[in-house]
Amino acid sequence: MPLEPGARVRVRSMTPPGHVRTPFYLRGKTGAVERVLGPFGNPEQLAYGHAAERLPLYRVRFRMDEVWPDAPNPADTIDAEIYAHWLEPA
Amino acid sequence: MPHDHHHHDHLSPSGHPYRPDQDTGLSYWQVMEIAIRELMIEKGVVTAAEVAAQVEAMDARSPAQGAAVVARAWTDPDFRARLLEDGSAACAEMGFDVKPMRLIAVENDAATHNVVVCTLCSCYPRNLLGLPPDWYKSRAYRSRTVREPRTVLAEFGLNLPDDVTVRVHDSTADMRYIVVPSRPAGTEGLDEAALAALVTRDSMIGVGVAREP
Amino acid sequence: MSTDPSRQGPADPARRWHDMGGDLAGPVPGEEHDFALWEKRVDALVILSGLKGVFTVDGLRRVLEDMGPEAFETMTYYERWVAALNQNHLERGTYTVAELGAKMEEVRARGATYGEAADAT
The missing domain is CATH 3.90.330.10 (Nitrile hydratase alpha /Thiocyanate hydrolase gamma)
Structure with missing residues (x-):
C-alpha cells in the first residue's frame, strides 16, 4: 500500500554490496514522507542491464538532529528520494 | 571563496580555463573516446549527426x-x-x-x-x-x-x-x-x-x- | 583521499567509497573549467547510449562506483566516464575488445593531437 505524505518511515539499514541509491548516512534514520513520486524503474536492476520493476519513490524529509545528533541547527532538514523497498513504517 | 577564479593565461569567454584538449598530446582516454564514437557509428548505434546535435544542445x-x-x-x-x-x-x-x-x-x-x-x-x-x-x-x-x-x-x-x-x-x-x-x-x-x-x-x-x- | 578520520585506514566494507555524504572533507574547491570537445563528446555518447536503449545512467554509475576511490582521485571526471561508457558497451556487446583495440591503434596512427586524430572521419 503506497505511503501518504506525512507518514513516518525508517530507512532500512541493510548494506548490500551492489549499486544502490540509498545513501549510507540515512540508513536506519527516521523521517516523514514529503511527497510521493514515481513509479520509477528500480536502479538496482537497471544498473546490471536487467528489466526493472517499477517502484514508488518517496521524498523523505529528515531533521538534521535525527541524522547527525550533534547538529548545531537541529531543525534544519535533509530531503532525499528513497525507493519504496528501502522504507519501513516507523 | 570558492568562487574566485584563479588566473590563467588561457581563459575561455566565460573566464574559465580550458582543459588542454585539441593541441596537446593525445591521451589514452581521448583515443578511447574517438574509437568508441566511431565504433558506435559503424555499428549503427548512433550517427555522427546525432552526436554533433547532442553536443550542440549541451552548448545551448x-x-x-x-x-x-x-x-x-x-x-x-x-x-x-x-x-x-x-x-x-x-x-x-x-x-x-x-x-x-x-x-x-x-x-x-x-x-x-x-x-x-x-x-x-x-x-x-x-x-x-x-x-x-x-x-x-x-x-x-x-x-x-x-x-x-x-x-x-x-x-x-x-x-x-x-x-x-x-x-x-x-x-x-x-x-x-x-x-x-x-x-x-x-x-x-x-x-x-x-x-x-x-x-x-x-x-x-x-x-x-x-x-x- | 577523504580527510575524514573515520574514512581512513581499512575501508568499511559496508559503506562504499562513493557514498560520501556526511564525511568531513576540506574546503570546497573554487576552480572551474570549460569542458573540452572530447569531454562533451563523451557526455553526448553516454546520453545517446541511454536514448538508444543500450544502457542506462544506472549502468554508468555502477561501473564508476566499481572503479573505486583510486580512480576518483587519479582520473578526471570524463576520463572516468569514458572508461565506464566503454565498459557498458563491451558488456552489452556493441563491439568486441579486439575491435576496440584495432580502432584505438588506427586512431593513434592518425596524429599526435586530438584534433588530428579526431578529424579523420
Whole structure:
C-alpha cells in the first residue's frame, strides 16, 4: 500500500554490496514522507542491464538532529528520494 | 571563496580555463573516446549527426534558461504555482524541454533557504542549467553539504541567520532540483529580462542568492 | 583521499567509497573549467547510449562506483566516464575488445593531437 505524505518511515539499514541509491548516512534514520513520486524503474536492476520493476519513490524529509545528533541547527532538514523497498513504517 | 577564479593565461569567454584538449598530446582516454564514437557509428548505434546535435544542445543550455524561469516565477503568480507543482511542465511551457529529466522547484523565502547536492554522484538539473560546475562534483561539496550545510554556504559567502531553516536536497534518485531564490528588494520596477539578469547559477543551486539590482 | 578520520585506514566494507555524504572533507574547491570537445563528446555518447536503449545512467554509475576511490582521485571526471561508457558497451556487446583495440591503434596512427586524430572521419 503506497505511503501518504506525512507518514513516518525508517530507512532500512541493510548494506548490500551492489549499486544502490540509498545513501549510507540515512540508513536506519527516521523521517516523514514529503511527497510521493514515481513509479520509477528500480536502479538496482537497471544498473546490471536487467528489466526493472517499477517502484514508488518517496521524498523523505529528515531533521538534521535525527541524522547527525550533534547538529548545531537541529531543525534544519535533509530531503532525499528513497525507493519504496528501502522504507519501513516507523 | 570558492568562487574566485584563479588566473590563467588561457581563459575561455566565460573566464574559465580550458582543459588542454585539441593541441596537446593525445591521451589514452581521448583515443578511447574517438574509437568508441566511431565504433558506435559503424555499428549503427548512433550517427555522427546525432552526436554533433547532442553536443550542440549541451552548448545551448546554460544558467540563463533557469534564470528566465525564475524571473517568470517572480512576476507571474500562476506560473509560480505551476512551477512548484510540476517543474518540468512549467519549463516546457517556456520552451525549455528538459525531458527526460524530472524537475522539482523549491522556493526560498524569509524563513527558508534551500540548497541542492548529490552525495552519491553528480546529479544536476543539466537539461535546464547546463553541465554542473567542477566544485559541485567535488568530494568536499558532496560530503559536507548534508553534514554542515551552513559552513559550506559560508564558504560561498552566504551567512544565514539561525532563524532561517536550511533545507538540503540530496538528489539521490530520479528527480533534479532548482532553487527559486528570493526576489531581491527594490526590484519592483524591473521587467522579466532585467530580473533574470539578477539570477545567478549559484542562486539556483542554493549556494548563493540573487544579485541586488 | 577523504580527510575524514573515520574514512581512513581499512575501508568499511559496508559503506562504499562513493557514498560520501556526511564525511568531513576540506574546503570546497573554487576552480572551474570549460569542458573540452572530447569531454562533451563523451557526455553526448553516454546520453545517446541511454536514448538508444543500450544502457542506462544506472549502468554508468555502477561501473564508476566499481572503479573505486583510486580512480576518483587519479582520473578526471570524463576520463572516468569514458572508461565506464566503454565498459557498458563491451558488456552489452556493441563491439568486441579486439575491435576496440584495432580502432584505438588506427586512431593513434592518425596524429599526435586530438584534433588530428579526431578529424579523420
